[in-house]
Amino acid sequence: MGNVIGIGASPKRKEDQRFLTGRGNYVSDIKRPGMTAGVFVRSPHGHAILRGIDKAAALTAPGVIAVLTGEDVAADKLGSLPCGWGISDAKGVPMKEPPFPMLAQGKVRFVGDMVAFVIAETPEQANAAAELLTVDYEVLPSVVGVLEAVRPGAPQLFDDVPNNICCDWELGDKAAVETAFRKAAHVAKLSLVNNRLIGNPMEPRAAIAEYEPGTDRFTLWTTSQFPHVVRFLMGALVLNIPQHKLRVVAPDVGGGFGVKQFHYGEEAVITWAAKRVMRPIKWVASRSEGYVSDRHGRDHVTEAELALDETGKFLAFRVNTLANMGGYLSTFGPNIPTNLYGPLLGGVYMTPAIYCNVKVVFTNTVPVDAYRGAGRPEATFVLERMVDVAASEMGIDRVEIRRRNMIPKEAYPYQTPVLVQYDSGDPMGCLDGALVAADVKSFGIRKAASASKGKFRGLGYSTYVEACGLAPSRFAGRLGARGGLYESATVRVHPTGQVTVMIGTHNHGQGHETTFAQIVSEKLGVSFEDVDIVFGDTDRVQFGMGTYGSRSLVVGGAALSKATDKVVAKGRKIAAHLLEAAEVDIQFEAGQFSVAGTDRMKTFEEIAGAAYVPHNYPLEVLEPGLEEQAYYDPINFTYPGGCHIAEVEVDPETGTVTLVNYTAVDDVGTVINPMIVEGQLHGGIVQGVGQALFENAVYDEGSGQLLSGSLMDYCMPRADHMPMMKVSTHSTLCTHTPMGVKGCGEVGTIGSPAAVINAVVDALSHLGVTHVDMPATPNRIWRLLQNASLPVAAE
């Protein structure tokens, strides 16, 4: 019996030993013999015809090995970067899917679009040569905003995509919604913008590619959240490399947030180029390069309307959104503002009819794709702002209107009118808990204290639900997914009883090496220290879909749980043989197999030893060895949710919003490691606060230049922006995942923007302010106050 640290414990994170002592192994730490350096030449224009590229000067620069362009890609007949989702409009017409060449061909469509790859002996030589490349551009007008892109006469990105509309998607019963609106006692309306975001993981993207002629094998080391998917998309669809000849390794990765869950052109170019030059190549993005090439997030313009009866009950909800896709379709691009957005518009409410139309629009900006929360923060923001607007217009308290419409705990499972069925939840319980934790009762006293200093104080609620644990493959397939979304785990028990787990998820900050080890320790009764988690290498891990969509514990953990069950089942057979008992009489508890009602037992280590030294072993009916594998495909999404309450103070003199209190009570199902869950919630909330108050990706209309292309201009949230957060859980168990888990990676980011903005609006409501767009910057607040009808003074 070793040191079991199981479910519900909070051991310190195993992986932090190497991270905190500088012994992590990131892509840029890796050096290969004979390694060269690659640099991408990117378009400085938002929109231009590519007339030609003169390589001559660059090719003769010192140290240059090769210069590759779109013409070389075309000559080698390589594929386009694939989109993993194919959505359709109401008539079933598939989305427009123009090719996304890995190096631009004919045209560039955003600042940062890649036009060439320069390979030299050193990064300095590659950079110097890149500056010698002469690219002949015929500059065209750019269009960067969705409203502008769909207007008649707007610049057209693709000849065969009229009005830049990729897909005119819809969900829900339009007629039922129209009927309900006609009967409504009140209709509340809201126009809002969901601001464009840039992920900014601490580690910039990087890749190394190598080709071994002896085995005809390629290896790609890349900063990826899903190496097996990169192997599939790049090998099978872009470069025509058979899967068994391609190894993709994603070692330690310094943060993802979605930015690293796509197959990028850089990965394909560098892998293709490595064979052409027969040398390993390394590319490491600069921070500035990341700003114009990492996929961006959000960027919606929305009109929403809520129909209510005279008591404030929601009758119908109608949402029309224009969603920015950027210059091309990225891996999950069109799925985010559609399938991960529309189905969440029911929220935690019993709205009987919902209709959502999303026009997915191309613009001359970096492709937009999933960013932590991905679609669900956008849906939550629309709905939770809408509820506040309706409450204010009808003179109903904001908490009360939520209570009147909330799905009661007893009503689960609850079928929404927008595809999804919530299996479990207790939104009222989360709300009640948060009201107490946030000390809402005494808010009036705090508001008066702020007023005495000339400040406006506001309180904001967000009672939200999300769908995660991506994803049930059958369901996703119906929605347009072009792949499966299961997960796999192998549990390898060594002859001495230690355990190595090979799992298809990827750990880049989430603490999987700790959480998954706790699951194994609990289920097999082995020491926490005796479990290692292996991930991120297609040569070591059987298969996997990676980490995104709060899926690692929900889907990967379930596969791991199933695989450990198989280990125990086999161990029981071995124990029955050794203990000369019937299999049904073998009990397994706390790492010991025993015969029920006797003191005869074998330890887990003894069983492992017997499996690998099968002298006394039922070889006729049982294979030696103790290693089991499981694949798990969920039957439904999971639906974490909760209640977030933000409290802000506004300085009317400068327009500065200060977040003074933040409370979250979340339902994330079973909690494996409370410390790690708390950390995930903290990080998620800070990211949502970043969107609400600070972050904004700004493009110049016309030129397509990114104006917020550095940390000097793009404001990331910092420690001194945050108060101490009060975070707790109020969990109901998921009814269909093996351990009752729901996932927690994105909840903070999903619940928080609406809570913060609702608080800002509350603080300014006495001045007639009804909405504030994100980010609520000092300049924006000051402008609102200038325009407000009442004089700027504290009450």
Next chain:
Amino acid sequence: MKPFAYHQPNQIPDAAKLLVSIEDSKLVAGGMTLIPTLKQRLASPVALVDLSKLGNLKGITDDGATITIGAMKPHAVVAASKLVQAKIPGLAALASMIGDPAVRNRGTIGGSVANNDPAADYPAGVLGLGATIVTSTREIVADKFFLGLFETALEPGEIITAIRFPVPIKAGYAKFKAPASRYALVGVFVAQFADGVRVAVTGAGSGVFRVPPMEAALWQNFDPSAIAAIKIDTDGLTSDIHAEADYRAHLVTVMAKRAVDAALS
């Protein structure tokens, strides 16, 4: 970063000679602006002349009526200096608000003043206190030194050796930090002397400037209320993604009031 030659002279005349004789050479003090520019390949000087080994550029001296700070004095040291805190607390406070700890430990007063970034803090303190810039060849009063956007009165080969600050009766600095960069979106330095009041603004326009109407009003009554109604013309003020010109103009008044408050506290 592109390759460059690197010189580390021991004497000011040697440094000046290198600067004049090597075309496209640059001085480097703390390097807090220059090094990032080099790393981004936005500048490619042929040679860097490092000032860190020059003698006598790191002292802080007090002659009663003035405080003289050596050009190579890092912001953190000025912020923590008991002498500066006692004689011109507003200046110590200004130094403590520059950048972040890493910048304050490397960045120097001479580098900041010579660079004359339109959103840097020190130019407001130097102009607001009516300081004198002491160089390798002469002395320049602050009113003649700052010539707008990254431009100064420095001649080729001229090196700042110290800044001499007259000790005011009272002085204060208030800064509205740009949320991302933490440069001054608007910073205002206010100083009261026996013969007048000076108000200098950084961050709002293309370079540091004075506000005579506020100076006159504060000379009559050194109190925030004296300037509360004084509006700044938006002409020449910066409008960018962080703040529009009229918001910056508004902030000048707010920060000036807070600077007076700071001076009085």
